[in-house]
Amino acid sequence: MIPSLYEPFKKWAETGSIYILSDLHLDDADCKLMDENWISPNEQIDIINSIIMKNDTFICLGDVGQSNYIKRIKASRKILLLGNHDKKKDYVDCFDEIYEGPLFISDKILLSHEPVYGLSWCLNIHGHDHNNIENYAADCEHLNLAANVCGYKPVNLGRLIKEGILSGVKSIHRQTIDRATAKSQFKCKSYKEINVENISKQLSNIQDVIRKFDINSIESAYFYEHPITIHELNKLDDITIGEFKRKMSKKFRAFVERLRNMKIKNDSGKQGVLFVYKSQVESLFLETDVGLIHVDELMAAEDLSEVNSYAYEFTEQAEALSFLVSDSKLTQDNLLDVVVSFLHEVSFFGYEQEDLGENLESLHKSIKEIEEHPENLVSYSSDELRAKWGLPKEEIYPDEESKKDAFYKAGIEYTQYCKKMELKKMKNRFIDLCGL
The missing domain is CATH 3.60.21.10 (Metallo-dependent phosphatases)
Incomplete structure (x- = not known):
């Protein structure tokens, strides 16, 4: 056995x-x-x-x-x-x-x-x-x-x-515990050396960045990136598409205005920073993506490839508004993309996060179930998923899989390299601001 x-x-x-x-x-x-x-x-x-x-x-x-x-x-x-x-x-x-x-x-x-x-x-x-x-x-x-x-x-x-x-x-469980311990030790011993106040004076927070753009520019950019889909109209047969668009526009503008005037809070003890990096993973084209890191983890990292990027759709809007925005050239050249990405994340569970509590509870329940019963995890091959959903079997050319794998691997390596370069510039900038 x-x-x-x-x-x-x-x-x-x-x-x-x-x-x-x-x-x-x-x-x-x-x-x-x-x-x-x-x-x-x-x-x-x-x-x-x-x-x-x-x-x-x-x-x-x-x-x-x-x-x-x-x-x-x-x-x-x-x-x-x-x-x-x-x-x-x-x-x-x-x-x-x-x-x-x-x-x-x-x-x-x-x-x-x-x-x-x-x-x-x-x-x-x-x-x-x-x-x-x-x-x-x-x-x-x-x-x-x-x-x-x-x-x-x-x-x-x-x-x-x-x-x-x-x-x-x-094991991944041991590594998670070790990383959490290391972060805790660093925070206690070294976080005071990081003068976050100096960094905050030089960097704008995301609320200030949102205030810089007029609402028409924000709305246009947001719905270009995240357009209204036809399935959202299925239960609204009694109004026209134009009426629905005006209704959505009114709700969106009220959402942005509320964020502009919301009182910021940060009870987490962490200072998040939003930044832009070049990316090429799923798309055929070179693009940019927006990431969120924590200042203390960036400053503590010896290997920048180990710095975590965080999703924040589960973060309360008032706390998310405390995120700073990097003053790197790439980020500053793409500020409207940062705003659009931020608005999408903090409205993932509704403009007023009305579904946040229910989904957060469901997430914790799923995590607990996975930790206690990893053997219940189920994986599907591409063919099995296609059969499950009644889709035709995909035609695969003789060398397609190996070439596709090479393409994606190159994309991941490119993205990781570009992200690491942006983090390096950001860390050097913070070192100067903190006088370390």
């Missing part, structure tokens, strides 16, 4: 051991192109069967090859995570369970075909890399079990755990 496994996967170790191997490429024509010393399918099966017993579970992390060889593996349970060369229909008769995409089997173990990056709180066991020369991210533990890399021998998961492979991996 492996007690740390999530409940749905404990059965894999009930009667024996769990063995993992990837990229068998059994009888694939291009094996020799990947490794000129690639052994025959029969030799591979013989090696696997010399290690695995009948009561064991065998997990293949993708790129199986010819399915008929799998039936010869003597394990009692066979699990497959589909690789980039696999089609599910080809293996339904020879594997007991088939999964698409990465799979967390415990809070510290992530199985996947291709390596996964950026998760410092888990061990990623994967394949795909046949040369074992990929520069794996230092903040994530990796174990490459591509068949030709590990001598075509399946690896015993339980033995790896007993030998301490997870000892250096801090």
Whole structure:
């Protein structure tokens, strides 16, 4: 038994051991192109069967090859995570369970075909890399079990755990506690060194920025970015679209005017700062985005990539109005975008946040349920979601997935770099203002 496994996967170790191997490429024509010393399918099966017993579970992390060889593996349970060369229909008769995409089997173990990056709180066991020369991210533990890399021998998961492979991996729960402790210690020891008053004198708060723009400019920009959709008119058959637009305009203008005159409060002990950074993640075009950081966390951070950005739709409007606005050139050049983003966030649950309490209670309930029962989390593949909603199956070109992944990865790297540069400029500015 492996007690740390999530409940749905404990059965894999009930009667024996769990063995993992990837990229068998059994009888694939291009094996020799990947490794000129690639052994025959029969030799591979013989090696696997010399290690695995009948009561064991065998997990293949993708790129199986010819399915008929799998039936010869003597394990009692066979699990497959589909690789980039696999089609599910080809293996339904020879594997007991088939999964698409990465799979967390415990809070510290992530199985996947291709390596996964950026998760410092888990061990990623994967394949795909046949040369074992990929520069794996230092903040994530990796174990490459591509068949030709590990001598075509399946690896015993339980033995790896007993030998301490997870000892250096801090779970996400542990990291959360450590970060909270570090923040608390910094606030007590160092926050007084940050002269927030000096920063506040030089930076405008978001309420002052809102006051700088005339209401027509704000309204036009807001509804361009967040237009009224037709489904909002479904229950209003007794008025025209023009009447509805005038009604919405009146409510929006009253909302903005109320914010302009609202008394600001800040009971959190934190000073938030809104800033603009260049972004390219989902769109095909280079854009800008608006982020919110806390001054103390920015000043305490040695690695700026670890500075958290916060959503604030659950923050009361009076408190959100205390946010400062960065005086960096990029932010100042896009002040109206900052205003539009802010208005959308603080009206997420209604112009007067009339639905805030109910949604906040629901959020806390969901978080508690996830923390107490992580095994109940359900993931869906793209095909499963399309089937669930009755959508046609998406056509995928042969190399589309890898190229799409490269596109998104490049976008994320670009965005993280640009964000880090803006944070660096902001931190240096605050250091000067605080005289540190």
